[in-house]
Amino acid sequence: MSGLALQLINLFAALLLLLAFAMLAQRRILSLIHLYTMQGVVLVASTAAMGYATGQTHLYVSAGLTLVLKVVLIPWILHRVIDRLNVRWDVEMLINVPTTLLAGIVLVIFAFHLAAPISELSATVARGTLGIALACVLLSFMMMITRSKAVPQVIGFLSIENALFFAATAATYGMPMVVELGIALDVLVAVFILGVFLFQIREQFDSLDIRHLEKLKDE
Amino acid sequence: MSALGFASQLLEILVALALAPLLVGWVNQCRAWLQSRDGPGLLQPYRLLHKLFHKDSVVAANASPLFRAAPYIVFGCMLLACGIVPTLSIDLPLSPAADAIALVGLFALARVFISLAAMDIGTAFGTLGARREMLVGFLAEPALLMVFFTAALISDSTSLTTLVRTLSAQELGIQPSLALAAVALVMVALAENARVPVDNPATHLELTMIHEALVLEYSGRHLALLEWAAALKLFAYAGIGIALFAPWGIAEAHAPLALAVALPVLVAKLAVAGFALALLETLSAKMRIFRVPEFLGMAFMLAVIAMLVNLLLGNTGT
Numbered sequence: 001m002s003g004l005a006l007q008l009i010n011l012f013a014a015l016l017l018l019l020a021f022a023m024l025a026q027r028r029i030l031s032l033i034h035l036y037t038m039q040g041v042v043l044v045a046s047t048a049a050m051g052y053a054t055g056q057t058h059l060y061v062s063a064g065l066t067l068v069l070k071v072v073l074i075p076w077i078l079h080r081v082i083d084r085l086n087v088r089w090d091v092e093m094l095i096n097v098p099t100t101l102l103a104g105i106v107l108v109i110f111a112f113h114l115a116a117p118i119s120e121l122s123a124t125v126a127r128g129t130l131g132i133a134l135a136c137v138l139l140s141f142m143m144m145i146t147r148s149k150a151v152p153q154v155i156g157f158l159s160i161e162n163a164l165f166f167a168a169t170a171a172t173y174g175m176p177m178v179v180e181l182g183i184a185l186d187v188l189v190a191v192f193i194l195g196v197f198l199f200q201i202r203e204q205f206d207s208l209d210i211r212h213l214e215k216l217k218d219e
Numbered sequence: 220m221s222a223l224g225f226a227s228q229l230l231e232i233l234v235a236l237a238l239a240p241l242l243v244g245w246v247n248q249c250r251a252w253l254q255s256r257d258g259p260g261l262l263q264p265y266r267l268l269h270k271l272f273h274k275d276s277v278v279a280a281n282a283s284p285l286f287r288a289a290p291y292i293v294f295g296c297m298l299l300a301c302g303i304v305p306t307l308s309i310d311l312p313l314s315p316a317a318d319a320i321a322l323v324g325l326f327a328l329a330r331v332f333i334s335l336a337a338m339d340i341g342t343a344f345g346t347l348g349a350r351r352e353m354l355v356g357f358l359a360e361p362a363l364l365m366v367f368f369t370a371a372l373i374s375d376s377t378s379l380t381t382l383v384r385t386l387s388a389q390e391l392g393i394q395p396s397l398a399l400a401a402v403a404l405v406m407v408a409l410a411e412n413a414r415v416p417v418d419n420p421a422t423h424l425e426l427t428m429i430h431e432a433l434v435l436e437y438s439g440r441h442l443a444l445l446e447w448a449a450a451l452k453l454f455a456y457a458g459i460g461i462a463l464f465a466p467w468g469i470a471e472a473h474a475p476l477a478l479a480v481a482l483p484v485l486v487a488k489l490a491v492a493g494f495a496l497a498l499l500e501t502l503s504a505k506m507r508i509f510r511v512p513e514f515l516g517m518a519f520m521l522a523v524i525a526m527l528v529n530l531l532l533g534n535t536g537t
Contacts, residue, residue, distance in 0.1 A: 007393040010532045014395030017524060025517065098516035105523050112531050128532045 005053035012046035013129035016166060017108070020139040023159060024104055024146075025097050029090050032155050033078050039162050040070035050169050059173065062180050066165070069184050074158065074191055081195045082151060085202060092149050100146055104139055111135035122171050133167035150201055150208040154194045161187050227308040227470070227478055234482065235301035235458075239450035240264035242457065242493055249497030264450060268443050276439030279340045289336035290437065290444040296329035297451035304458040307481045308470040309380040318377040319367035322459075323360060326411070329448070330356045337433045348432025351508065355417065355429065358515035359407045365522030366407065369400040370463050372529050379462065387466035396529035399521050401464045405499070406518035408456040410511065412449070415500040417511055427505060457492045461485070 019039045026032050044067045051059030082088050115131035122130065137160055144156035161183070168175050175183070198208065205212040244261040251258025278287065302313045303322055317325065334349035371377045373396075374385030410417040413430035423431055434445045462469070468484035470477035506514065 004393075011393045011395045011398070013532070014399060014524075014528050017528070018399065018521075021520065021524070025513075097513050101516055101520045105520055105527075108524065108527055112527060131531050132528070 005049050008049045009046055009053065009129060012042050012049065013132040013166070013170075015042045016046070016136055016163070017132050017139075020136045020143075020159065020163070021101065021104060023155070024100055024139055024143050027091050027097075029082055029092070029149070029151050030088055032152055033075055033082070036078070036155050036159060036162075037071055037075045039159060040066060040075070043162055043166060044071060046166065047169055047174075050173070054173060056173050058177060059169065061177070062169075062174055065180065065184055069188060070158075070162065073188065077191055077195065078151075078155070081198060085151075085198060085208065087149075087151060087208060090149070090151075092147065092152060095146070100142070104142060107138045107142060108135040111138050118171075129170040130167060133163055133170050136163035136166065139163075148209050148211055150198050150210050153210065154191070154198070157194075158187065158191070221310070223475060224310045224312045228302065228311050228313055230478070231305075231307045231311065232298065232302045234307060234485070235298070235451060235454055236447075238486070238489065239301070239454040240268060240447065242454055242489055243450045245490065245493040246453075246497050246500075249494050250501060253497060253501040264446070268447060271438075271443035271446065272440050274439045276437075276441050278441075279436060281340065282436075283339055285332075286336050286339045286436075287441070289332045289339075290441040290448070292332045293329045294444045294448040294451075296325050296332075297448040297455060300325050300455040301451050301458065303379060304455055305380055305383045305462050305469055306458040306485055308478055309383050310470070311380060314378065314380045319371065319379055319382065320364065320377055322379065323363055323367070326363075326452075327356065327360060329452075333433050333445070337436070340436045342436065344432045344435050348429055348435070351429045352433055355410050355511060355515070358512055358519070359410045362403055362407045362515060362519040362522050363411075365519060365526060366400045366404045366463070369396055369522060369525045369529055372526060373397075383462045383466045383469055384471075386463065387469060395532065396525045397464060399525035399528065401460070403518045403522035403525065404456075404460055404463070406514065406521070408453075408460065409499070410515055410518075412453045412456060414496065416503045416506050416514065419505055427508070454489075457489055460492065461488050 016039065019035055019042065023032060023035050023039075026035060044063050047059055047063035047066060051057065051063060082090075111134040112131040115134045119128060119130045140156050140160040140163055143159070144153050147153050147156065165183075174180065201210070201213070202208055241261060241264070244259075244264045247263065248258045248261055299313075299317075300322055302311070303317050303325075305311060305314065330352060334352050337345035337349040337352075339345070367377065370382050370386065373394075374382050376382065376385075409415070413420050418429040419427060420430065422428055430449065434442060437445055465488060468481055468488075470481040
């Protein structure tokens with residue numbers, strides 16, 4: 001039944017793309033974290049489906065790792081951070097969501113076009129989804145660019161990592177275990193350090209708006 | 220073009236005429252239940268139509284002939300739309316007359332006439348409603364077209380009957396592109412049928428109304444026709460949704476027996492669709508009118524993504 005597994009992988013890939021767009025359009029920080037958690041869940045499911053389709057057991061391990069890290073641990077840390085910073089219900093004013101979304105569509109077309117020759121070279125079952133993974137990376141990049149608050153930027157960074165992970169499983173059945181563990185640890189440490197940064201930024205400027213960082217002080 | 224074809228075409232139009240008010244009644248009843256009210260009963264739309272048809276029609280002194288003609292044109296457009304969309308059978312003599320793109324054009328034609336008629340009297344509300352209707356319409360139309368194009372990519376044709384034939388012949392599989400297109404269609408249908416996140420069909424609050432502002436000047440049989448046309452529009456959208464995303468049970472050509480099965484299946488599907496609509500309406504809050512472009516932009520984006528995903532991943536169902 002690898003046909004069904006393949007269909008499931010395609011479905012999860014489409015869901016990931018959808019979630020990336022939803023993050024791009026989302027104004028509330030709390031909902032953004034929920035979306036990030038859902039992205040993690042979809043990632044776990046797609047990795048497990050990939051493992052089932054190809055019979056590669058190490059994919060199950062990385063699915064488990066993703067579950068612990070990106071569905072439980074990191075969202076929990078993020079929830080704690082926004083609780084302590086008291087930005088739980090913050091609404092970020094974006095510049096014109098429809099324009100951002102239309103630009104996102106252009107990015108998706110670009111990514112699909114770019115990935116087409118690469119996925120020709122690949123021999124994995126889910127090579128078609130490489131374009132979606134690339135599109136998710138670009139969309140997360142755009143989310144980081146269009147946000148001015150620090151917490152959404154951190155979430156954008158994390159969702160880039162999610163997309164890269166998906167790209168790795170789609171193109172090469174995942175990275176070697178050592179690399180994967182290393183990246184997982186890196187992301188965890190990054191979240192801790194960025195959390196500390198967030199408190200520092202807030203203490204300095206009384207706000208999480210990173211545009212304050214662009215001003216130079218001369219004393 | 221067989222006698223059976225004509226019979227099924229006629230049956231389909233009659234079923235649309237008869238069931239459309241019932242569908243509206245069912246949606247209202249479900250909404251009432253979900254809000255723990257008793258509700259006006261399933262037959263309320265029929266009673267309303269009956270009442271309106273027996274009342275005199277009052278027309279403003281400065282109304283042009285267009286104002287009188289518009290209800291008939293709108294009603295005709297919606298009836299034709301219900302005739303084209305395959306809800307019971309795909310053996311429809313009318314269907315070569317218009318494909319999916321022409322169907323979108325048909326909705327646009329009705330929209331233009333109702334907006335012109337609303338502006339014709341010259342009241343502020345009519346103009347306001349017409350402007351808003353056009354705002355919603357010009358954003359919803361491309362999204363609807365993209366939904367059709369996604370389905371057309373799968374079946375290599377924009378003819379609605381071919382679409383249904385190809386989609387129902389496919390083996391049951393998970394199609395991400397169709398799932399995305401379905402969500403987009405639901406969003407467009409909510410906007411086009413003046414349903415809750417975009418417009419509230421049960422309000423006469425001046426700041427928010429769209430559809431009610433359009434028909435404010437009408438009364439008597441004109442209003443009855445417009446109300447019936449609105450019900451037919453909802454029926455047509457439900458029919459499109461069923462034809463594209465749940466086409467099982469629609470009768471093939473040359474199968475008189477299948478037609479007998481198709482009707483109960485259609486009623487069951489409509490009941491489910493109506494309940495889902497009522498649930499959606501109850502769960503969501505009316506949004507500000509300036510959020511509507513964002514909402515419909517999202518629908519357009521979903522439909523475009525559905526098309527792109529279909530191009531990238533290919534058709535996995537066949």
